[in-house]
Amino acid sequence: xxxxxxxxxxxxxxxxxxxxxxxxxxxxxxxxxxxxxxxxxxxxxxxxxxxxxxxxxxxxxxxxxxxxxxxxxxxxxxxxxxxxxxxxxxxxxxxxxxxxxxxxxxxxxxxxxxxxxxxxxxxxxxxxxxxxxxxxxxxxxxxxxxxxxxxxxxx
Amino acid sequence: xxxxxxxxxxxxxxxxxxxxxxxxxxxxxxxxxxxxxxxxxxxxxxxxxxxxxxxxxxxxxxxxxxxxxxxxxxxxxxxxxxxxxxxxxxxxxxxxxxxxxxxxxxxxxxxxxxxxxxxxxxxxxxxxxxxxxxxxxxxxxxxxxxxxxxxxxxxxxxxxxxxxxxxxxxxxxxxxxxxxxxxxxxxxxxxxxxxxxxxxxxxxxxxxxxxxxxxxxxxxxxxxxxxxxxxxxxxxxxxxxxxxxxxxxxxxxxxxxxxxxxxxxxxxxxxxxxxxxxxxxxxxxxxxxxxxxxxxxxxxxxxxxxxxxxxxxxxxxxxxxxxxxxxxxxxxxxxxxxxxxxxxxxxxxxxxxxxxxxxxxxxxxxxxxxxxxxxxxxxxxxxxxxxxxxxxxxxxxxxxxxxxxxxxxxxxxxxxxxxxxxxxxxxxxxxxxxxxxxxxxxxxxxxxxxxxxxxxxxxxxxxxxxxxxxxxxxxxxxxxxxxxxxxxxxxxxxxxxxxxxxxxxxxxxxxxxxxxxxxxxxxxxxxxxxxxxxxxxxxxxxxxxxxxxxxxxxxxxxxxxxxxxxxxxxx
Ligand SMILES: [Fe+2]
Numbered sequence: 145x146x147x148x149x150x151x152x153x154x155x156x157x158x159x160x161x162x163x164x165x166x167x168x169x170x171x172x173x174x175x176x177x178x179x180x181x182x183x184x185x186x187x188x189x190x191x192x193x194x195x196x197x198x199x200x201x202x203x204x205x206x207x208x209x210x211x212x213x214x215x216x217x218x219x220x221x222x223x224x225x226x227x228x229x230x231x232x233x234x235x236x237x238x239x240x241x242x243x244x245x246x247x248x249x250x251x252x253x254x255x256x257x258x259x260x261x262x263x264x265x266x267x268x269x270x271x272x273x274x275x276x277x278x279x280x281x282x283x284x285x286x287x288x289x290x291x292x293x294x295x296x297x298x299x
Numbered sequence: 300x301x302x303x304x305x306x307x308x309x310x311x312x313x314x315x316x317x318x319x320x321x322x323x324x325x326x327x328x329x330x331x332x333x334x335x336x337x338x339x340x341x342x343x344x345x346x347x348x349x350x351x352x353x354x355x356x357x358x359x360x361x362x363x364x365x366x367x368x369x370x371x372x373x374x375x376x377x378x379x380x381x382x383x384x385x386x387x388x389x390x391x392x393x394x395x396x397x398x399x400x401x402x403x404x405x406x407x408x409x410x411x412x413x414x415x416x417x418x419x420x421x422x423x424x425x426x427x428x429x430x431x432x433x434x435x436x437x438x439x440x441x442x443x444x445x446x447x448x449x450x451x452x453x454x455x456x457x458x459x460x461x462x463x464x465x466x467x468x469x470x471x472x473x474x475x476x477x478x479x480x481x482x483x484x485x486x487x488x489x490x491x492x493x494x495x496x497x498x499x500x501x502x503x504x505x506x507x508x509x510x511x512x513x514x515x516x517x518x519x520x521x522x523x524x525x526x527x528x529x530x531x532x533x534x535x536x537x538x539x540x541x542x543x544x545x546x547x548x549x550x551x552x553x554x555x556x557x558x559x560x561x562x563x564x565x566x567x568x569x570x571x572x573x574x575x576x577x578x579x580x581x582x583x584x585x586x587x588x589x590x591x592x593x594x595x596x597x598x599x600x601x602x603x604x605x606x607x608x609x610x611x612x613x614x615x616x617x618x619x620x621x622x623x624x625x626x627x628x629x630x631x632x633x634x635x636x637x638x639x640x641x642x643x644x645x646x647x648x649x650x651x652x653x654x655x656x657x658x659x660x661x662x663x664x665x666x667x668x669x670x671x672x673x674x675x676x677x678x679x680x681x682x683x684x685x686x687x688x689x690x691x692x693x694x695x696x697x698x699x700x701x702x703x704x705x706x707x708x709x710x711x712x713x714x715x716x717x718x719x720x721x722x723x724x725x726x727x728x729x730x731x732x733x734x735x736x737x738x739x740x741x742x743x744x745x746x747x748x749x750x751x752x753x754x755x756x757x758x759x760x761x762x763x764x765x766x767x768x769x770x771x772x773x774x775x776x777x778x779x780x781x782x783x784x785x786x787x788x789x790x791x792x793x794x795x796x797x798x799x800x801x802x803x804x805x806x807x808x809x810x811x812x813x814x815x816x817x818x819x820x821x822x823x824x825x826x827x828x829x830x831x832x833x834x835x836x837x838x839x840x841x842x843x844x845x846x847x848x849x850x851x852x853x854x855x856x857x858x859x860x861x862x863x864x865x866x867x868x869x870x
Contacts (some may be wrong), residue, residue: 254489257533258513260443262491272440275429275566 147257181234184293185218185241187266189223189298192247197227199243205280208240215239241268245298266298340640342725346376346394349478353399363736363744369475369552370398372727373454373463376411378638382425386567387432388634392417393451393463393471395478398748412450412463412471412476419446429566443492444468452497455507457526460484464497466543467511467568470526470827486520486528489706493518493531500547500608503680508547508587510554514561515539519552519590538580539696541630546609546619547587551681553609553619553655554583558600559627575637576600582655582663584617592823596655596663602627603648606673610685615657620689620708622648622672623665637700646693647671650708650715650785655861668708670715671695674728678740687711688741690729694719701725705747725751 187197196219202208205217214232220227222245225277244253254262269285272279285294375391378384385391393412397404411417416428419440428447429435443445444492448468455462455470462484463471469492472481485491494511501507505524510517515536523527536542540556547553558578561571579600586592605619636643649673655663672691687710694704694717703724706717720726726749733743 225829227315251418256490256495257518258516260492262443262489265442273442275441 185229189297192224195246195249350409367401375451390430390433413480498544512542546606548609548611552585556581608682617655624648
């Protein structure tokens with residue numbers, strides 16, 4: 145409905161806040177290996193094997209709301225139905241992921257003239273958009289010392 | 300329009316259009332005695348499952364020779380779920396029905412549109428997806444407009460498909476053969492999830508114009524007959540009005556901006572609008588050939604869901620019909636409360652003709668006919684050019700939704716020829732389909748599904764007197780050059796699988812009266828008889844040979860209905 149557009153624009157602003165600083169992973173500062181966590185973020189269900197998944201890893205509610213630096217960002221080239229980002233040396237704690245699939249590879253999230261996203265987007269913890277991005281509480285998940293995997297359905 | 304599917308037309312069972320308005324007026328008669336009338340709540344009950352194709356028993360009359368094809372209708376058909384129900388009639392799941400007529404026989408099938416909204420709601424066991432009058436509830440998943448698309452307002456043919464239309468998202472394609480859902484139709488990748496109104500304006504040549512509206516901006520769609528995009532341009536609107544329908548002439552698009560305007564964003568979507576009569580109505584006329592060429596007219600405040608096709612006279616004067624209500628109370632109040640079976644009396648919309656003089660020709664004006672009306676339709680072959688007739692539902696009352704009759708308004712003579720099916724019928728929007736070989740305006744048939752139940756001492760018979768001649772075949776009128784016929788298909792607007800009234804289905808099938816509610820509750824299958832009655836000026840059936848001045852209270856209660864011919868009251 146037309147009403148969606150404002151809220152969606154807000155979601156868009158969140159997602160577009162992802163810095164497109166190259167295709168390499170940008171990991172958080174390393175800490176002592178024994179105390180830190182590794183996080184694999186797996187994007188599944190990709191229908192169109194083109195472009196890239198662009199994601200932001202937020203380590204706080206402020207970062208999730210773009211009011212603080214992100215814990216990590218990634219641009220993941222898409223060639224199949226699945227891509228994975230790996231973040232090493234994360235402090236254990238709560239994190240949330242927001243991502244979109246830049247299907248046409250233009251480096252930005254497509255939107256129609258009324259501001260509605262035209263490219264797929266997704267959030268961690270199975271959180272779904274409802275007229276806007278899900279809350280930090282809905283999208284965040286616990287990362288503990290050692291290996292962690294967060295799987296996100298996108299598309 | 301497929302010539303071989305004569306009835307495959309813009310059969311608009313709108314949310315607003317479906318049979319909403321039609322039912323709205325059953326009340327006067329209902330108040331005379333519910334026992335003699337059909338409870339309007341019939342029209343808003345759930346259908347819980349698709350209906351496999353099945354023949355409709357013919358109980359009266361015969362099908363007119365030459366009438367063959369499929370009449371497709373779309374409208375909301377499922378409203379309630381255990382964990383929470385819709386908050387507004389407009390938010391029910393889209394249900395596509397196909398009435399297939401050939402060789403004098405008819406069959407009915409119905410299938411819900413398989414939308415993302417419906418899937419989400421089914422999985423949640425509740426209506427969680429937000430809508431026009433329904434809030435978002437836990438479990439909602441709305442990433443874009445089409446996640447909330449109920450595909451429940453109308454249907455149009457496009458490129459061999461049926462498109463189930465909402466008004467704030469994309470068309471959803473349906474297979475015309477088995478009514479299965481083929482998916483969301485993205486008309487152009489960069490225009491995914493853009494709004495597409497449910498009342499597009501087809502030109503006789505096959506091109507289709509439509510709008511999509513968001514706030515004070517609109518996208519103007521121009522499609523080829525196969526549904527491909529010829530152009531899609533953005534334009535500014537003078538007000539952020541709720542726009543459900545618009546009008547068009549051969550040269551112009553006419554966008555009516557009513558003073559129900561969006562002043563903030565909230566959910567349900569309908570809560571974003573405010574009634575501000577002080578703003579009046581603004582009518583924007585856009586040149587199809589150059590959307591930057593525009594003019595704006597002012598009119599006094601009114602609210603309308605539906606307008607008729609427009610036409611432009613030699614001097615540039617534009618005229619179009621509308622069904623005007625005093626305010627937005629149906630959208631804001633009764634459309635919600637009727638989901639709880641509650642109706643607050645309000646006047647039925649009335650038929651009016653709006654005239655826009657050419658530049659410098661003076662102010663726009665409204666001529667009100669005094670005839671209650673909703674769902675204005677006309678002969679699509681005359682879309683955009685001068686038309687003499689408007690077909691509409693009529694016979695509503697203040698104290699209930701929906702309608703009991705149909706009418707043809709003759710703009711040349713000012714006469715309104717109506718047929719009242721009576722309180723036992725809830726009549727849907729009528730669609731005109733031309734007679735093969737015929738060329739004159741309204742030379743053909745009107746098709747109007749209706750719900751009916753006629754109780755009585757020995758009358759648990761479902762008869763549907765659906766004859767209904769046009770004005771030209773009325774007594775005293777010149778000999779009719781055409782053969783207008785109404786085929787009344789009696790069947791439940793919503794198969795009331797959980798409602799005792801559906802006993803009529805059993806009775807229809809087995810030819811006897813159900814005796815108890817329990818028996819009714821077991822009644823299956825959900826079909827009522829259809830009857831097809833040919834009407835000609837010579838036909839004397841004893842039903843339509845009496846006329847009265849317009850006014851339901853003056854009409855005789857004849858078996859099966861009454862006909863009325865009246866001069867329209869001056870505006
Ligand atoms: Fe409508």
